[in-house]
Amino acid sequence: MYFLLFSDRNETGGRSPNSGIQVVPPIVTSSTFVQETPGEHTGFRYSRYGNPTRNSLDECLASLDDAKYAITFSAGVGALTAIMASFESGDNLISSKKFFAGDFIIWDTFKKLGVETKYIDFEDLNNLKEALDEKTRMVWIESPMNPSLTVLDIKAIADIVHLKSKAFLVVDNTFLTPYFQRPLELGADIVAYSISKFIGGHSDIVGGSIVTNNQELYEKIKASQIALGVIPSPFTCYLINRSLRTLSVRMEKHFENSYAVAKFLESHPKIEKVNHPALKSHQGFGIATKQSYGHSGIFSFYIKNGTLEMSKTFFKSLKLVIVGESLGGTETLASFPWVMSHSTMPEDERIKAGVTESLIRISIGLEDVRDVIEDLGYALEAI
Incomplete structure (x- = not known):
């Protein structure tokens, strides 16, 4: 096995950097929070907007990818739905029918709202060059792909997307986690995870997440999450934080x-x-x-x-x-x-x-x- 050395990996992920006196970040179940006066609060107002346990997890997930921002969702498809909710009728995205079949349900749902999906074979990058146009908002890939385990050249795809269009590139990194692959370092704009899988690691939670360094994309997706309500429970966030430690x-x-x-x-x-x-x-x-x-x-x-x-x-x-x-x-x-x-x-x-x-x-x-x-x-x- 001849892979890159894992010498510069961040080993502090899974632990809140500002955890105070407790070793384990606490589970905060409150749905609402005290405001000193109307509209003035200490950063928390209502759990759909933010929760201390979830915020701690977001910080940990961002650190693992050396990212500025992370958002945790109730499911992996919740993350995808929140991204898609920022699109407008007439926009299009590029993906492949060789990827995870569950994504097709989301693509088909948004097709009814006027967002087209172009399916291409990413193993020939000329297909990507030809499919990109001024209406392309997103390119979504997996590497390795599910279930063929085909490996795509993330950097080459990122270079084409950014040179030929104004679209952003999302890489589903569920199979490898940030421990074995960091797509942001290869040019991706967003990295998506089903954290029900290796990140959760114990077959006892369902969740999803995205990480990014792009503030504009982060704010749009965060607004979509708040509007859609696709948030994980505090207990789920606690379990994921537990899993990150190992x-x-x-x-x-x-x-x-x-x-x-x-x-x-x-x-x-x-x-x-x-x-x-x-x-x-x-x-x-x-x-x-x-x-x-x-x-x-x-x-x-x-x-x-x-x-x-x-x-x-x-x-x-x-x-x-x-x-x-x-x-x-x-x-x-x-x-x-x-x-x-x-x-x-x-x-x-x-x-x-x-x-x-x-x-x-x-x-x-x-x-x-x-x-x-x-x-x-x-x-x-x-x-």
């Missing part, structure tokens, strides 16, 4: 375990291909080593000559590995995008995105990796 050790273990499992699968006779950016066989290995500091627990693989029945048998044969939605928890989770996350996509579009009846997506947890490998081996022998 982010570095968890991500290192996710990487170590997932690489070991990927190497096992790559050599298995019943596996056609393994999509893990730390493998030299991966198409994006070179780019990944330049723009990332490592990889997390998420990757995917194809069963050789796989059919729907073979995949179903594989899942039924798992004993330790849990079959379920989501990713990034301490437990190893396997999912079947064909009938789960991407099932709402038309079949031809799924296949174009690399989502076939033989594709398995897996999120490697923190268990003893030998147990995970043994369980996967048993399930493969059953097909």
